[in-house]
Amino acid sequence: ILNVEQSPQSLHVQEGDSTNFTCSFPSSNFYALHWYRWETAKSPEALFVMTLNGDEKKKGRISATLNTKEGYSYLYIKGSQPEDSATYLCASDINNDMRFGAGTRLTVKP
Amino acid sequence: SQTIHQWPATLVQPVGSPLSLECTVEGTSNPNLYWYRQAAGRGLQLLFYSVGIGQISSEVPQNLSASRPQDRQFILSSKKLLLSDSGFYLCAWTSGLGNQPQHFGDGTRLSIL
Numbered sequence: 001i002l003n004v005e006q007s008p009q010s011l012h013v014q015e016g017d018s019t020n021f022t023c024s025f026p027s028s029n030f031y032a033l034h035w036y037r038w039e040t041a042k043s044p045e046a047l048f049v050m051t052l053n054g055d056e057k058k059k060g061r062i063s064a065t066l067n068t069k070e071g072y073s074y075l076y077i078k079g080s081q082p083e084d085s086a087t088y089l090c091a092s093d094i095n096n097d098m099r100f101g102a103g104t105r106l107t108v109k110p
Numbered sequence: 111s112q113t114i115h116q117w118p119a120t121l122v123q124p125v126g127s128p129l130s131l132e133c134t135v136e137g138t139s140n141p142n143l144y145w146y147r148q149a150a151g152r153g154l155q156l157l158f159y160s161v162g163i164g165q166i167s168s169e170v171p172q173n174l175s176a177s178r179p180q181d182r183q184f185i186l187s188s189k190k191l192l193l194s195d196s197g198f199y200l201c202a203w204t205s206g207l208g209n210q211p212q213h214f215g216d217g218t219r220l221s222i223l
Contacts, residue, residue, distance in 0.1 A: 004153075006153075031209075032208075032209045034211060034212070036211075036212075042216075043200065043214035043215060043216050043217060044154075044200070044212075044214045045214075046211030046212065046213070049209050049210065049211050051209050089153065089154065091154075091212075093209075096142060096159055096161065096167070097156070097159075097169065098144065098146075098156050098159070098212070099156070100146075100153045100154035100155070100156070101153055102152060102153035103153055
């Protein structure tokens with residue numbers, strides 16, 4: 001994998017559903033993996049920065065895991081709420097060279 | 111607390127005109143500074159980053175340039191804009207200590223006519 005890829009591109013879920021997205025990144029020269037939430041008309045907001053293989057981080061209902069050997073990270077949202085609607089971006093940090101994926105656009109229907 | 115200011119918020123420019131977007135950071139010293147562009151329907155593309163005054167790394171060859179005349183000031187410029195320069199431009203900073211999240215400005219929506 002040469003670029004950072006995210007899937008799915010978009011996702012529609014019902015309020016209360018749990019969901020997850022995937023971020024794939026180059027595993028060579030890995031330094032850190034970032035997750036951001038980008039709401040419409042706002043600037044991207046940092047969720048997590050992960051560096052170690054097997055890392056798992058949690059913030060409220062949102063959590064993320066990291067596999068640096070195979071080059072993927074999962075973001076999980078438990079019990080989605082309408083306010084979780086946003087684009088979720090991941091980025092691979094290779095010594096200040098930040099490579100962003102195209103994002104997963106999540107829409108949570110009430 | 112640290113803040114980042116980016117202006118203008120929106121800009122409409124004719125093809126061939128010059129460009130200057132400014133970004134300043136307050137409340138921190140010697141930050142790493144970044145310029146990104148989001149073209150329509152695409153993700154964020156890193157354009158330039160800087161780890162110190164006068165130090166600019168370019169990620170994508172193009173008709174844009176960046177300068178860092180002061181520690182907390184980052185400027186994105188062009189001498190002649192192209193239609194393909196349209197997009198949403200974001201400035202960001204990080205502490206430079208390693209493994210730190212990026213903090214983004216509010217962005218500039220640039221439309222080229």
